[in-house]
Each structure stands twice: as structure tokens, then as C-alpha cells.
Amino acid sequence: MSSQIDLNPPRGMRDFLPKDWIFRQKLMRAFTDAAESCGFLRYETPVVDSYELFERKAGEEISEQLYDFTDKSGRHIALRAELTPSMVRLYFGNQNQFPSVAKIYSIGQCFRYERATKGRKREHFQWNIDILGERGVSAEAWLLFTAVRALNILGLDDNDFKVYVSSRSLLSDYLVSIGVNEEKHAELMVLIDKKEKIPAEVLRDSLKEAGMNEEQIGQLFRFLEVKEIDQLAAFVPAENEGLLQLKELFAKAEALGISSYLKLNTSIIRGLSYYTGIVFEAFDVRKEFRAIFGGGRYDHLFLKMADKDIPACGLGFGDVVIEELCAAKFGRPETYAPVRLMMGYFNEELQEKAMSLASDFVREGIDCDLALSAQSPKKFFTQANKRGALLTAYLAPEEAEKGQFILKNMITGEQTVAELSQIEEAVRQISAVHV
Numbered sequence: 001m002s003s004q005i006d007l008n009p010p011r012g013m014r015d016f017l018p019k020d021w022i023f024r025q026k027l028m029r030a031f032t033d034a035a036e037s038c039g040f041l042r043y044e045t046p047v048v049d050s051y052e053l054f055e056r057k058a059g060e061e062i063s064e065q066l067y068d069f070t071d072k073s074g075r076h077i078a079l080r081a082e083l084t085p086s087m088v089r090l091y092f093g094n095q096n097q098f099p100s101v102a103k104i105y106s107i108g109q110c111f112r113y114e115r116a117t118k119g120r121k122r123e124h125f126q127w128n129i130d131i132l133g134e135r136g137v138s139a140e141a142w143l144l145f146t147a148v149r150a151l152n153i154l155g156l157d158d159n160d161f162k163v164y165v166s167s168r169s170l171l172s173d174y175l176v177s178i179g180v181n182e183e184k185h186a187e188l189m190v191l192i193d194k195k196e197k198i199p200a201e202v203l204r205d206s207l208k209e210a211g212m213n214e215e216q217i218g219q220l221f222r223f224l225e226v227k228e229i230d231q232l233a234a235f236v237p238a239e240n241e242g243l244l245q246l247k248e249l250f251a252k253a254e255a256l257g258i259s260s261y262l263k264l265n266t267s268i269i270r271g272l273s274y275y276t277g278i279v280f281e282a283f284d285v286r287k288e289f290r291a292i293f294g295g296g297r298y299d300h301l302f303l304k305m306a307d308k309d310i311p312a313c314g315l316g317f318g319d320v321v322i323e324e325l326c327a328a329k330f331g332r333p334e335t336y337a338p339v340r341l342m343m344g345y346f347n348e349e350l351q352e353k354a355m356s357l358a359s360d361f362v363r364e365g366i367d368c369d370l371a372l373s374a375q376s377p378k379k380f381f382t383q384a385n386k387r388g389a390l391l392t393a394y395l396a397p398e399e400a401e402k403g404q405f406i407l408k409n410m411i412t413g414e415q416t417v418a419e420l421s422q423i424e425e426a427v428r429q430i431s432a433v434h435v
């Protein structure tokens, strides 16, 4: 091939080969099955939306990572970096089309001009589940149950990952109690969120720059070390709302059978400024990878964007980290998805017979690939093998005259002359073992 075009996708973007589809299909099914089995309704929004919708003023990284452009009519457009703003627009414009408490989900590709590293790309697919219209912590609990379900469907359990939970309102109340003015909180939380990614000294300096004094920084650092709910009594009063909500979440997680997945971690802040209450992020148990998913309550976003008081919580679950995690545990598929049957034939006279039979198989629900031209047996078997056919049915002139086929099990290599009914039986047997 001429090397006039660069054969790599743009930096940070991915191509998916046919063999990648085995895992991707599993993942997309896990997302949809988990969401739909828990009562979530699907919506979709365009991959681009107006720049204005995504524009933020809180100094969040995401606003600097937007891919934006002016279209041919002079509109300022951006590729979505997350699904949430478009979801808010869609819901706000069509509220009567949703149940009063709306459990909704979507899967879409998002674009962020990030430094491409392990677990972070410049494009990723994100599964979002959100619950709109419910103030109670039952909503967060049901969201987490649904996300855990998806991970369980993929074969991961509490030995593989944990969900770390915290509360922004709790942190906010604590900051007020140590004398940090509320107006500063949004800016401070963006900084504190970087805690795990930057050296403590760098964080200290930026907190000082943002107006915190040494004593307050020391107190904050002690707060961010808390990993047990009982230890919080030393920081906030027992009746603190954020604390009560966290306790309630742990009780509800128990009722839903997911408490072994949940852990308190007060250093979970989240990098997006719209969160107001409980926040959470899931990580592999060894914390080798970046966050598997993240989300929380964002009760004020609708108020800010649409002047409507709609309580909301939700989460985003990307396809990059989970793919790495599953590959580390289960390995990467080396070949593409098998097809149960492939039909070939010796000469062009047999082509239409083969076409008629292959189309019948497909109509009967047997996946069947068809050779599109006549091939010698050797060439056909090589092609079928490369395609990953489990069985092949080959029409050769002598056998075809008697209504027979050369049936080959591509896994064992066993070859027989068979009637049509035997092909169906062979497909049934091989399906029980391999599909």
C-alpha cells in the first residue's frame, strides 16, 4: 500500500478491528442489559451540540479539553466531552415525555483533548445512567446497584473492584466549619480532586494560593484521610446531612446486596463542579487503573442550565479502563466472533443452490456465512478457517446430485458426507459447546 496516508488514527483516537468486537459487544450488552433489567429507558443525543451548552466557568479541566469548531453557517459547535449537558437539554425540552421519576440511560462517544495515557484517550464511549426527579438516597443506591450489575455481567465481582463513596456537601460543611468561605468551595474542590495525581506539596501550594491557611490545609488533609464512617464524628456533628445520607446509602446498599462493594473514601471529590451531594468512583482493587466509572448527585445543574429545580444523580462509565481491566483478568480475544456455519461450493452451477440453502439457514436463525464464488475444497476450507467458521457445508457435484454435502467440523477436522438434516443436528450440537 502506498504510504501517502498516515495509517494510524489521530493521536489518542482508536480504531476497532473485527476481533475487538467480541469484547465490545459483550460490554455494550452488559451496559444495556444492566440498565434495562433495572428499569432504565434509553435516549440518544447528537455527538455535537452548541458550544454554549458545554461552556463552563468553574475552571474544570473538561472545559479546556473541548473540540470545538464553527460550522458553515457560523454556529459555534463542540463535540460532546460528556453526555450530561445534552441530556439536560433533551430532558428539559421534553419533560412530559419522561416518567415523573425518570431512570434513563445512553451510550455515546465522547471527545476530550486529553493527554493520552493509560486509561485515558481523546475519544471514548461512555455509558450513562441517570435518575431525574428523586431527592432520596434510594436513587444513588439504585444507580450503584445497576452499575455493579453491569460489572457482574462482565464477570467481575468485589474481589476485582470497589466503589469509593464520599459526599461533597459533607466536605463543604466541614470546610465552612474550619472557616473556609463557601464562595471558595467550587474552586477548591477542583484543586482537591487532583490530590491523588499531584505531589502533596504542589497541592498545598495551590490551596494556599486559593486562600487557605496552613492550619486549614492541615485540617483538610486529615479529613481527606478518613476511610471509616465512624471516624467522621470527629469532623462533623452527628446530625450533619451529608453524614446521614452516607449512612443511609450504606444501609440501602446492604438491602440491595452490594455493601461488599462500597467503601467510604473522603478524598473522592470528582473533577466536575456540578456535583452537590454524594459522589463516587469505582476502581480496581489494586488501583492499578484509572476510574472505572464515576458520578454522583447534581441537584443544581438543572437550576443553573434550565432554571428548573429537578433533583438528579447519575454516573458515567467509560469503555477504556474496563477493557484494560477485563483484558488483564480474562485475556484479549485473538480472533473474531465465530460463525456457526459457512457454505461453499465447487462450481458456479452449484452457486444458486448454495445461496438458497444458506438463506434458509439464516431465516431459521442459524448464522451462516456464504462463499461468494466457487472454490476448490482446499481454498474454501482455508477461507472458512480464517473466518472462524465452526462448521462448513460444501457442495461438490457428485454429492450434491444425491442431496448431500461434505460436512466438516472445523474444530476437530472431522469430515463426513451428510444429509441436510444432519447439518442442522451438527449445528445444534456445536452451538451447545461453542456459542
Ligand code: HAM
Binding pocket: 081, 082, 083, 084, 112, 114, 119, 120, 121, 122, 123, 124, 126, 128, 129, 130, 272, 291, 292, 293, 294, 295, 296, 298, 313, 314, 315, 316, 317, 318, 319, 320, 321
Ligand atoms: P467523568 O468522571 O468525567 O464524568 O467521566 C466518567 C467516566 O468516563 C470515567 O470514570 C471514565 O470511565 C470515562 N472517561 C472519562 N474521560 C475519559 C477519557 N478521556 N478516556 C477514557 N475514558 C474516559 C462524567 O463525564 C459525568 N458526566 C458522569 C455523570 C453522568 N455524572 C452524572 N451523570
